[in-house]
Amino acid sequence: MENEYLTLMKVSGFTFIKDALIYDYPIVEAIRSILPICDEMIVAVGESRDETFNLIQQINDEKIKIIPTIWNEELREGGKVLAEETNKAFKAISQDSDWAFYIQGDEVIHENDLDIIAENMQKFKNHNDVDGLLFNYLHFYGSYDYVGTSSNWYKNEIRVIKNNKKIYSYRDAQGFRKNDNEKLNVVPINASVYHYGWVKEPKAMQKKQENFNKYWHADDWIEKNVVKVENYEYEKHIKELARFNGDHAKVMEQRIKLKNWAFEHDLSYNKKSIKDKTKDFARKYLKLDFSYKNYKLIKTKKI
Numbered sequence: 001m002e003n004e005y006l007t008l009m010k011v012s013g014f015t016f017i018k019d020a021l022i023y024d025y026p027i028v029e030a031i032r033s034i035l036p037i038c039d040e041m042i043v044a045v046g047e048s049r050d051e052t053f054n055l056i057q058q059i060n061d062e063k064i065k066i067i068p069t070i071w072n073e074e075l076r077e078g079g080k081v082l083a084e085e086t087n088k089a090f091k092a093i094s095q096d097s098d099w100a101f102y103i104q105g106d107e108v109i110h111e112n113d114l115d116i117i118a119e120n121m122q123k124f125k126n127h128n129d130v131d132g133l134l135f136n137y138l139h140f141y142g143s144y145d146y147v148g149t150s151s152n153w154y155k156n157e158i159r160v161i162k163n164n165k166k167i168y169s170y171r172d173a174q175g176f177r178k179n180d181n182e183k184l185n186v187v188p189i190n191a192s193v194y195h196y197g198w199v200k201e202p203k204a205m206q207k208k209q210e211n212f213n214k215y216w217h218a219d220d221w222i223e224k225n226v227v228k229v230e231n232y233e234y235e236k237h238i239k240e241l242a243r244f245n246g247d248h249a250k251v252m253e254q255r256i257k258l259k260n261w262a263f264e265h266d267l268s269y270n271k272k273s274i275k276d277k278t279k280d281f282a283r284k285y286l287k288l289d290f291s292y293k294n295y296k297l298i299k300t301k302k303i
Helices: 027-037 052-057 080-091 111-124 202-215 219-225 250-257 274-285
Strands: 011-017 040-046 064-069 099-102 107-109 132-141 146-148 156-162 167-170 175-178 185-198 241-243
Touching (some): 011 080, 027 107, 027 250, 040 052, 040 080, 052 064, 064 080, 080 167, 107 111, 111 156, 111 185, 156 175, 156 185
Parallel strands (some): 011 099, 040 064, 132 185
Antiparallel strands (some): 107 185, 146 241, 167 175
């Protein structure tokens, strides 16, 4: 599918990645999922211990522009290096692009949502008070059949932003800010990010835990808090899951077919914390929402 909206505006995709094969990132699927509505795709490929660079090259699409980078391994606080790599990719997009579509290496957009995203980009392209578009999130856990439902999972985040260089990646690259720590003005849209960061072969998941925590914590914290086992023990970290009854994006079909581990969860054993029970009560009866929001919502009726 090539989107008709590309004739009316210019869209740049951007992402970063490193050691994709070692840690089993679905980066190829992530890139391919947004390519149809992008004029170009900037991929910041960090110096890797595997064939990540060749993996991206093999996608073999003229829209893709690879920029080699070197991660600053001394940035070991709060995931700052991830934001730094995101910013490198964002700065490399074409100056004449209207929008920048950010996708992380473990996120995928369903093809059914591409038209909705493109329509909203066109709709709000010339609205200067709109900085970005806010997506819903599905966080898969353990396998492709379960999603996390506890309050630990963030429900929304910004993935499309205006090509405004006052915008920058915030903290650990989960979201964005502008100017001097100012939240972005965003419009929520009916499109979802499928997040597969917690769906990996258990051995690869354990490797990721041992490696990526170093971008948030010191060695002594990792030694105390990251259990050294061969395979990640998904069952020990479950809080609350629900079965996923929808379908995955077509770009994920082959990866899902090749899944080589078993994960099942008895939903009757879901553990809802007192904190989550309190939040559920507040949302349902008091109409209160305590979830963290790294953005400011704009009511579309006012635009």
